């Protein structure tokens with residue numbers, strides 16, 4: 001990438017943004033799962049942690065993946081950026097998940 | 104088991120156009136939508152192109168929830184954190200009725216369109232996710248499976264209007280998985296300001312609106328663009344980049360959007376606005392070369408699910424509505440001729456697309472995704488150069504103009520060799536001609 005190194009963007013708190021969004025969470029039934037936690041642990045780049053617009057993917061203390069889908073915007077990005085095919089991705093049950101007021 | 108003439112999966116613009124057209128012609132239509140109501144899962148900028156909708160609902164202006172008509176278009180090249188070079192096109196004719204383009208809010212628009220679909224006689228069922236397509240032993244699509252108990256439903260034809268991720272077609276083996284190389288991820292905020300503030304900041308009145316398309320280093324070298332659109336009492340601001348680029352760097356989508364919002368050319372326009380929603384959605388931008396198979400035994404695919412987006416002109420919803428209408432008209436024609444919905448007969452859908460602006464435009468720009476992918480500096484070097492050149496030219500500092508111009512040109516050839524410049528110009532011309 002030819003982005004100049006000296007220009008750093010501010011860290012943003014995505015939770016604050018998601019706080020404005022409306023959801024109907026399907027408690028205890030996450031619609032996205034990691035297939036094999038070991039594959040994530042040995043995945044060097046972990047692009048899901050950068051690309052997810054809702055910050056659902058983070059790196060845990062042991063270098064593995066911590067996935068929290070409550071704030072998911074259902075875009076489908078994590079499924080497509082994972083070269084390992086390690087994301088078991090489904091839409092939430094009908095009526096559950098993100099409820100865009102404006103969209 | 105219940106059986107319909109046609110099942111439409113999805114209630115975005117493509118599915119609604121299809122369901123509406125089919126139901127009006129008297130076919131029995133079931134439309135399934137996973138959202139609580141149509142629109143609750145959907146994201147757009149959003150500019151509505153009147154022409155495509157007019158061909159489906161000629162008097163849509165009487166009842167559709169339109170925000171503002173587009174009276175002015177701005178194209179901006181933003182250098183990171185500093186400058187803005189741009190062009191403005193305002194035309195009094197844009198403000199004469201009937202207007203050609205409007206800003207809309209998708210959640211409201213989709214609900215309105217769905218009301219029309221119901222009025223036309225289609226059965227619309229929300230809160231229902233279709234999980235797979237039903238096939239007979241020969242592979243013909245004969246219906247859908249939903250997650251509900253006894254959730255299998257049969258139809259003579261299934262229209263896949265399920266949007267950018269195109270999961271159903273992939274899972275049925277009708278198409279390959281969409282690729283990160285062909286998809287852009289866009290994030291967007293809807294931010295509210297008093298109507299008078301919007302009108303004074305953007306120099307507009309009544310139902311006039313401004314759309315600003317933004318390119319340049321706001322995407323930090325990634326292929327992508329930003330936008331800022333005026334609604335009645337809110338603004339839509341967003342930025343999108345190709346996933347293949349995004350996965351190779353370390354800025355989050357949220358940070359990119361924040362960078363755009365803080366750019367000195369943008370910040371004063373949105374100052375004090377209250378953010379009420381943050382959203383994200385994929386856009387299929389692979390263009391003509393990424394199109395999947397568009398029809399088969401008992402099925403058709405329309406809209407984003409087929410990859411019908413003209414990324415250069417930022418058009419998607421109009422291709423979605425037009426392809427939905429074509430799919431419906433194809434089925435209506437076959438039904439009237441007493442012909443079954445076989446792949447050979449459904450090929451008529453592809454011919455309709457080929458004969459229209461949908462395929463003509465997709466073909467015209469088929470080289471663009473590759474051009475930008477292989478030569479990302481086109482979006483980086485030139486905007487920065489333009490900004491630098493304008494600053495040099497506009498700074499009055501006692502340096503003779505001739506020396507200034509020489510230095511500006513020298514700057515450009517230092518960034519990009521003369522051969523490189525010529526090559527870029529040629530590639531640019533080839534891709535956009």
Ligand SMILES: Cc1cc2nc3c(=O)[nH]c(=O)nc-3n(C[C@H](O)[C@H](O)[C@H](O)COP(=O)(O)OP(=O)(O)OC[C@H]3O[C@@H](n4cnc5c(N)ncnc54)[C@H](O)[C@@H]3O)c2cc1C
Pocket residue numbers: 091112113114115116117118119135136137138141142144145146147148149150151152231232233234264265266267271289290291341343383384385386405406407408411412417418419420421423
């Ligand atoms: C940020 C952004 C800005 C854009 N700006 C513009 C613009 O200004 N102008 C323009 O013309 N286009 C624009 N587009 C593109 C435009 O939004 C799309 O091309 C258009 O929405 C495609 O319509 P569609 O009906 O094919 O898909 P969608 O609108 O995505 O609709 C698909 C529907 O199917 C439903 N669905 C999906 N899977 C299932 C399932 N398994 N079961 C049941 N229901 C299902 C979804 O809930 C959804 O309602 C933009 C896109 C984005 C993301």
Ligand code: SF4
Pocket residue numbers: 034039040041043045046047048049065081082083084085086087
């Ligand atoms: S990219 Fe895939 S394998 Fe790597 S951390 Fe993310 S989900 Fe796991």
Ligand code: SF4
Pocket residue numbers: 032051052053054055056057069071072073074075076077078079383
């Ligand atoms: S679908 Fe989108 S928002 Fe949801 S977890 Fe995946 S990347 Fe994040």
